[in-house]
Amino acid sequence: MTEPAAVDTARPAEPTASRRSRVGVPVYTALLVAACVGVVVSDLPSRDVLLQGLLWMPLIAGAQLTRVMVVPQIEVDWTLASIVIVAAAVLLPMPALVLFTFVGLLSPHEIHRQASLVMALFNRAQNALSGACAALLAAPVLGDGSVVWRLVMAVTVASVAFAIANNVFLVIVVVLRRGLTWRRAIEDVSNPFPRFAANAGVSSILSLLLVVLIRDVGWWSVALLVAPLWLSHSAQESARRAQDRAEQLAVRVRQLEMLNMLSDRLLSVRSATNVPGIVSVALETALGTSGVEVDLTGQRITSAVASVPIAGCEPAAILVPSRIGDEDRAMVEASAALVGLTLTRLQVEAELAETERARTALTGRILEEATHERSRIAMAMHDDVLPLFAAAQMRIDTLETSLERDPAGAVALIDGAMDAVTEGISELRDTLESLRRSTLVPGTLRDGVLKLLAELQTRTGVKATLTAPDSLPPLPFAVELLAFETVRGGLANVEKHAQATSLLVELDVSGGRLVLVMQDDGRGFDPATVGRRSHGLALMRQRVELARGLFEVSGAVGAGTTVRLEVPTW
Numbered sequence: 228m229t230e231p232a233a234v235d236t237a238r239p240a241e242p243t244a245s246r247r248s249r250v251g252v253p254v255y256t257a258l259l260v261a262a263c264v265g266v267v268v269s270d271l272p273s274r275d276v277l278l279q280g281l282l283w284m285p286l287i288a289g290a291q292l293t294r295v296m297v298v299p300q301i302e303v304d305w306t307l308a309s310i311v312i313v314a315a316a317v318l319l320p321m322p323a324l325v326l327f328t329f330v331g332l333l334s335p336h337e338i339h340r341q342a343s344l345v346m347a348l349f350n351r352a353q354n355a356l357s358g359a360c361a362a363l364l365a366a367p368v369l370g371d372g373s374v375v376w377r378l379v380m381a382v383t384v385a386s387v388a389f390a391i392a393n394n395v396f397l398v399i400v401v402v403l404r405r406g407l408t409w410r411r412a413i414e415d416v417s418n419p420f421p422r423f424a425a426n427a428g429v430s431s432i433l434s435l436l437l438v439v440l441i442r443d444v445g446w447w448s449v450a451l452l453v454a455p456l457w458l459s460h461s462a463q464e465s466a467r468r469a470q471d472r473a474e475q476l477a478v479r480v481r482q483l484e485m486l487n488m489l490s491d492r493l494l495s496v497r498s499a500t501n502v503p504g505i506v507s508v509a510l511e512t513a514l515g516t517s518g519v520e521v522d523l524t525g526q527r528i529t530s531a532v533a534s535v536p537i538a539g540c541e542p543a544a545i546l547v548p549s550r551i552g553d554e555d556r557a558m559v560e561a562s563a564a565l566v567g568l569t570l571t572r573l574q575v576e577a578e579l580a581e582t583e584r585a586r587t588a589l590t591g592r593i594l595e596e597a598t599h600e601r602s603r604i605a606m607a608m609h610d611d612v613l614p615l616f617a618a619a620q621m622r623i624d625t626l627e628t629s630l631e632r633d634p635a636g637a638v639a640l641i642d643g644a645m646d647a648v649t650e651g652i653s654e655l656r657d658t659l660e661s662l663r664r665s666t667l668v669p670g671t672l673r674d675g676v677l678k679l680l681a682e683l684q685t686r687t688g689v690k691a692t693l694t695a696p697d698s699l700p701p702l703p704f705a706v707e708l709l710a711f712e713t714v715r716g717g718l719a720n721v722e723k724h725a726q727a728t729s730l731l732v733e734l735d736v737s738g739g740r741l742v743l744v745m746q747d748d749g750r751g752f753d754p755a756t757v758g759r760r761s762h763g764l765a766l767m768r769q770r771v772e773l774a775r776g777l778f779e780v781s782g783a784v785g786a787g788t789t790v791r792l793e794v795p796t797w
Contacts, residue, residue: 252403253345259352259396263329266359272323280323284331286449287311291332308332309389312354313434316362316385317369317378318442324362328355353396360392361385382438386431406550411515482558485513489562493569499523506545506566514555520546521566535559538567582795585775672707673699676714676732683718689727689747691718695734702741706796709770710734710743716763717745717790725749725788736796743792751782767792 272280290307315324329351337347362385369381394416401412440449489509496502503521510519520527525542528534533551534544545563547556667675673695680691714732721727727749735742764780767790771778776794 252349252400255400255403256345256349256352259356260348263325263352263355266325266356267322267329270320270322272320272326276320276323279319280327280331283311283315283319283327287315287328287331288333291334308354309386309393309430310433310437312358313361313382313385313389313430314437314441316358316389317365317381317434317438319362321359321362324358325355328358349400353393353400357389357392357396361389364388378438379435382435383427383431386427386434390427390430406548478554482513485509486558486561486565490565493565496569496573499570499573502566502569506562510545510547510559510562513558514547514551516548516551518546518548522546523570535563537563537570540567540570543570582775585773667708667711669704669707670701672702672710673734675711676734679711679714679718680730680732683722683730687722689721690729691732692730693732693734695732696736699734700736700796702736702796706741706774706794709774709776709794710741710792712770713743713767713790713792714745716767720763720788721747721749725751727787739796741792741794741796745790746787748787751784751786751788753784754780754782754788 287308290311312324312328315327319327332351332354334342334347334350342350365381365385365388368377368384370377397416398409398412401407401416402409405412407415437449489506492505492509493502496505503523506521507519511517518532521543522528522534522545523540523543525544527546528542528544532546533549533556534546535556537543537545543566545559545566547559551559673693676695677693680693683689684691718730721730725747727747730745730747733742733744733746768778771792771794774794776792778793779791780788781791782788
């Protein structure tokens with residue numbers, strides 16, 4: 228009813244099991260079977276005892292078919308067979324006990340063909356030898372069985388001995404099959420002492436009742452136990468399932484707490500180099516094992532370990548021992564998802580920081596160029612416009628004297644002053660027009676490019692065409708200004724050097740990038756020879772590189788020139 232009876236083999240072993248797992252369990256099982264054979268052969272049961280086996284073996288088989296799963300994490304179940312085996316340990320000779328238990332023990336996994344031959348033999352030999360240990364220790368206490376207290380003590384000793392021996396065999400096979408440490412295997416197989424004591428007590432009472440009925444009443448009285456035992460089995464099975472669910476829920480809660488703590492710690496991480504250490508320590512604590520490793524490069528993945536890929540960061544993976552169960556693997560997979568999100572966040576933050584640095588550098592460069600432009604305009608005003616007005620002023624100052632002394636000369640002075648003023652006004656108008664053309668209002672990139680093309684066509688006769696959406700999506704002003712200045716610089720080159728008759732400008736924004744293409748049919752040049760030496764092209768390229776964009780110039784002598792700009796819109 229309450230003692231461990233078998234290792235469940237419904238789930239196959241992991242494909243990456245160690246060599247010790249593949250070889251150790253069969254060898255260990257063979258030794259147990261050989262021990263059973265040795266016990267039976269050493270003192271063959273008498274004919275009368277063998278006839279009793281016709282009653283004992285069906286009883287053991289029926290009891291074995293009533294199973295209760297008690298340790299789900301290592302797939303260990305308990306059955307009513309322990310009650311019958313303990314009773315047999317008190318009533319039968321040891322060879323008969325081993326023989327009847329080994330032959331009569333029928334596992335449900337054997338019926339459904341879910342157990343391998345090795346595990347079926349192990350289950351039978353394990354229980355048979357556990358019963359032999361119980362019989363060996365109970366015999367000195369029982370004596371001739373005529374004293375009641377001796378009978379009670381013998382059954383109690385047999386129940387406890389059967390439970391301990393069974394656990395010892397289970398610990399050994401768990402170590403061999405799953406590769407756990409001895410300490411971890413003992414923790415997984417053993418029950419807390421209150422539960423162990425309660426199980427042993429109930430098992431002892433029922434085994435004692437079965438012994439009394441068979442010995443003093445007769446085999447027919449065993450039928451009286453069927454209903455109570457079945458009701459007891461059903462009640463305990465329900466209790467076990469409820470307790471198992473509670474324990475599994477507690478495990479889930481601990482895992483969720485660990486994942487929550489891991490999530491909080493990963494949120495504060497600012498460098499990817501700190502992630503492996505944090506995750507490894509957290510998982511080793513949660514899994515109760517060592518050997519957990521976070522491999523961000525994917526270079527340490529081997530067949531000797533199980534790897535859980537980190538989504539979005541392949542081939543990065545979390546490496547864990549291959550023996551972990553499905554529940555622990557689910558927790559590792561959840562941790563891998565957290566690691567993937569963290570690494571993605573760090574990458575995005577790094578890209579945003581780089582973008583911000585690029586934007587700052589581009590803004591600084593534009594401001595620097597604006598300062599130079601203002602200085603150039605001031606110099607133009609000082610060197611070109613002001614001397615003309617100063618000359619006009621000097622001629623006007625001498626005009627009054629010239630009118631009195633030399634009227635004919637006064638006319639010449641007037642003409643000179645008018646020429647100086649006219650030329651000064653023309654220079655000033657050109658300077659103001661240059662300022663107007665270099666000014667862009669945010670959100671007017673398309674209209675600004677159209678004006679530049681119209682002005683180029685008016686001045687030079689070059690047929691300029693713009694291909695662009697009717698409405699561009701909102702863009703950062705720095706990106707608009709960069710594209711506008713690139714068009715203005717390109718048009719200046721067309722006007723001064725290209726000798727073109729037509730110009731096509733294509734402007735598009737998609738996929739988070741602005742693409743600008745300018746293609747003329749002028750005389751062209753070889754960018755490989757003069758592109759880097761051209762101050763205008765070099766200035767355009769520097770601006771685009773600061774914005775983390777792409778700037779290309781292609782063409783050939785006599786085949787026109789194509790300028791392509793591609794820059795992120797941030």
